[in-house]
Amino acid sequence: MQKTLSATSILLCFIVAATATLGSLFFSEVMEFIPCTMCWYQRIFMYPLVVIFLINLLYPDDKLFKYSFPIVLVGMFFAIYHNLLMFKIIPDSVVPCVQGVPCSTEYINWFGFINIPLLSLTAYTIIFLVLLFGRNQRGIS
16 A cells, blocks of 8 residues: 555645745736745746645545655755855856846845745745655555
């Protein structure tokens, strides 16, 4: 028998992914912040999660972890990389943002450290942890 995610875990993942998606759309469409290349990569992996979790809420599938977790890992990789850049751990010279908005552009700075890439990393981390720890211990996948 496979490990499955509880409906509560899936709902939490859906809420976090939907909030992150709506937040990114708010920043770009309402506040008119132009996303950098790294922001686009993070969006590419966050947006489908909303649909995946919603469909799974409506039509439960015991393989949700297997097809959502890799997407979360890749998105989380980009979010970690972007945060390392924002906090000056990675120099600007090794960034994929060569055209358009620089990846180190800081549109918001709440409390001196909360920026858009950190919000993205927080969303990915919450989803990552809920997927890992939200599974029932009914078997091994």
